[in-house]
Amino acid sequence: MDADLKIPTVAETLKHPAFPTAIWNLEPNRKGLCPVAEGRGGPLNIHYEIHGEGPIKLVFIMGLGGLLTGWQRQTLHFGHHHREKYSVLVFDNRGVGSSDKPLMRYSSSEMARDLYDLVTSPAVGFLPPSPESQTRCLHIVGISLGGMIAQEFACLFPHTISSLSLCCTAPAIKNYSLTWLENIKSRIGMLMPKSPDESVAGVARQIFARGWLPLPDDADLPIVGETPKLLPPPGGRKEYGKFESNAQRFVAQEMHKRMDKSRFGLKGFLLQLVAAGWHNKSEEQLREMADGVGRERILVMHGTEDGMISLPHGEVLMSWVEPARGLVLEGMGHAPSMERTRWFNELVGEWCEVGERLDGRL
Incomplete structure (x- = not known):
């Protein structure tokens, strides 16, 4: 990524009139805290929201350090504009947001089991609790660490999946382009103290494509009152505002997250980082997963400008899974859901x- 690319400062972003409206006030049909991981070091509570009331059960799994609001562009589209067609489940993984943040070893496999406990709970009810009564009905979309969790979920519960989308993720994090010493320095660098401006700008440059960041803010904003649960922004404002650039919108969303210390902190981030760093699915495991789910149901995508999980990771995943649709997207970064x-x-x-x-439902 281009280190000279200018990212708006935190100070100027906090003063921007659109800053209070960066996180959209999308009222869910249902929300709550669901106990999971009984007998697996729990119970611990996972915070979830369900938007929409349609028959298609769509589940979005967020990546490292991300909150469920990171899916707000998808929540708006599927759970509000098309609320009669979809029921959209978004949630905070263990370690972040309004979910519990236990001090224990996190793994992508355990986080996948958290999701299974969530979708089979009476509160969510996407699946019956008995495996014998379960049929394919879940449409799983996972990005980055969320894609690793989705792989584990598909390995464990392939019979529940109607479609599987693995975005900008990997079977394991390997050193395809770094020497051993460079890799160690990179990991140490993630833990070094930085100013908010340095930290947020560094993340932006890793996640997003160079050409997208300086462009004018391209978010399709909620229109208050367009559907029953599209609410005004907090603070008495009547409408949602635009930022000067895509980069500034990211800075605003990131600062909303970081300024709430009860919802985002170093402990949970590092524990999720352990889960991502130690995720490891073999070619044999992923081929068995693809057999169980059905390759005709699987989509894998990766961007050529992904600075978080490099393209060779996605190419290996595609070669092992052999999905019905494998996309290598020129000029795309790590977050197609935003870019x-x-x-x-x-x-x-x-x-x-x-x-x-x-599944015979269409």
Whole structure:
């Protein structure tokens, strides 16, 4: 990534009139804290929201350090604009947000089991609790660490999946482009103290494509009153505002997260980092998973400008899984859900239809 690319400062972003509206006030149909991990070091509570009331059960799994609000562009599209078609589940993984943050070893496998406990709970009810009564109905979308959790979920519960989308993720983190010494320095660097400006700008440059960050803010904003649960922003404002650039919108969203110390802290981030760093699925395991889910139901995508999980990781994943659709996208970074929102939402919708047709519901 281009280190000279200018990222708006935290100070100027906090003063921007749109800053209070950066996190959208999307009222869910249901929300709550769900106990999971009984007998696995728990119980611990996972915070979830369900948006929409349609028959298609769509589950979004967020990546390292991300909150459920990171999916707000998808929540708005599927759970509000198309609320009669989809029921959208978003949640905070253990360690972040309003979910519990236990001090213990995190793994992508345990986090996948958290999700299973969540979708089979009476509160969420996406699946019956008895495996014998379960049928394929879940449309799983995971990004980055969320894609690793999705892989584990698909390995453990392939019979529940109607479609599976693995975005900008990896079977394991390898040193495809770094020497051993460079890799060690990179990991140490993640833990070194930095100013907020340095930290947020560094993350932005790793996540997003160079060409997208300086462009004018391209978010399709909620229109208050357009659907029953599209609410005004907090603080008495009547409408949502635009930022000067895509980069500034990211800085604003990141600072909303970081300024709430009860919802985001170093402990939970590092524990999730352990889960990502030690995630490791073999070629044999992923081929068995693809057999169980059905390759015709699987989509894998990766961007050529992904600075978080480099392209060779995605290429290995595609070669092992052999999905029905494998996409290498020129000029895309690590977050297609933000960089290419309309395209991404259309593709997720199309892939849901693929699964629904295979299951005989369309």
